[in-house]
Amino acid sequence: MGEWIQQLIDQLGYVGIAILMFAETVFPPLPSEVIMPLAGLRAARGSLSLAGAVAAGSAGAMAGNLCWYFAARSLGVHGFRRLLERHGRWLALDWSEVERSRDWLDRHGAAFVCLGRLIPTVRSVVSVPAGMLKMPLPRFAAWSAAGTVAWTAALTVAGYALGQQYTQVERYVGPVSTAIIVLLVIGYGWRVVRWHRKP
Numbered sequence: 001m002g003e004w005i006q007q008l009i010d011q012l013g014y015v016g017i018a019i020l021m022f023a024e025t026v027f028p029p030l031p032s033e034v035i036m037p038l039a040g041l042r043a044a045r046g047s048l049s050l051a052g053a054v055a056a057g058s059a060g061a062m063a064g065n066l067c068w069y070f071a072a073r074s075l076g077v078h079g080f081r082r083l084l085e086r087h088g089r090w091l092a093l094d095w096s097e098v099e100r101s102r103d104w105l106d107r108h109g110a111a112f113v114c115l116g117r118l119i120p121t122v123r124s125v126v127s128v129p130a131g132m133l134k135m136p137l138p139r140f141a142a143w144s145a146a147g148t149v150a151w152t153a154a155l156t157v158a159g160y161a162l163g164q165q166y167t168q169v170e171r172y173v174g175p176v177s178t179a180i181i182v183l184l185v186i187g188y189g190w191r192v193v194r195w196h197r198k199p
Contacts, residue, residue: 044163
């Protein structure tokens, strides 16, 4: 998968980054932890700008965030629960996770939306309780964008920093990326196998 991500970024540039980050947000098992550092590496080599890579990744992720928000808002609590009961296994989402996220949103509001974007796995679920509870769109978008840009920028800058030393470290990047992807795939597979509908 790492090579496929790299090829898409090479072929489509900023559009490829945005597409990948949109897909990562909508379908959590795709790893932003690989996508954005690879974009940062490309920026370090001069084929992309660092700011452009961050902007493209953030835009793609925000598009995914808004998709989840509007889906949850239109479906409501009962409709979204029915969706997860039918397809939760393949979305790698469990209703208990949505319930926990909803409780956190009730208690912490905007801070949860912002900080939740910095926490792996939680990032993709944050939009659901915000939409179900009809959090005002401008407030949701502003705080969600703040967290999304911070996460995306941190990953991209990390890749950029590595990229400036790529002649020395490039041989390590491939195995590390592969290891991350393998762990994510195993984790997703485990969730699919272990998933069961809860009352």
